[in-house]
Amino acid sequence: MATSRDERPVSEEPKPRDESGAPLPEPPDGAAVNAAWTAEAAVPEGAAGLLHRLLVRLLSPRFDAQRDFNAKQVQLDNALLLHLEARFAATHAHYDRLLGLLGRRQDEIDERHLRLEEELRGHVSDLVRRVDLVLEESTRGRLAQEFALEDLRARLVRLEEALGRRGE
Numbered sequence: 001m002a003t004s005r006d007e008r009p010v011s012e013e014p015k016p017r018d019e020s021g022a023p024l025p026e027p028p029d030g031a032a033v034n035a036a037w038t039a040e041a042a043v044p045e046g047a048a049g050l051l052h053r054l055l056v057r058l059l060s061p062r063f064d065a066q067r068d069f070n071a072k073q074v075q076l077d078n079a080l081l082l083h084l085e086a087r088f089a090a091t092h093a094h095y096d097r098l099l100g101l102l103g104r105r106q107d108e109i110d111e112r113h114l115r116l117e118e119e120l121r122g123h124v125s126d127l128v129r130r131v132d133l134v135l136e137e138s139t140r141g142r143l144a145q146e147f148a149l150e151d152l153r154a155r156l157v158r159l160e161e162a163l164g165r166r167g168e
Helices: 031-036 047-167
Strands: none
Touching: none
16 A cells, blocks of 8 residues: 555555445454464473473374364455455446446436427327317308308298298
8 A cells, every 4th residue: 555745545446435425344354363373372491391392292183183274264264255345346336237227228218208208299289280270160160051051041931931922
């Protein structure tokens, strides 16, 4: 990690953040476990040291097996942490990609809705003009029919009068 001129650490990578912009928690630090896995004790001096060396000689196969197991366990723990971190990163990348696709699809849907709205507005305007035209024509036709009917009634009255005079 680099440092700035005022000796504050400068991160080489930006800290990952959640959706709200808050930094995500750091992964667990396994350095203490990794440093302590050897678990070697200091050898005492004198008679205790002699007894210690004798016990170590007798029990060294068991201690070696335990040490190997501990070392493999620490390696497995470290590998599991790396695997989990990679899986979480892949999961987040996958969901980010899906959200991007869904957002883009939503934008396309909004655009189609706007186009359909414009087409519908045009069709409704055309329909209103046609209805107005039909109503106007029907009004004009009705007036003409009323005029023709009045004319017909007048002719009928004249015919009845003419026939009445002949019959008298």
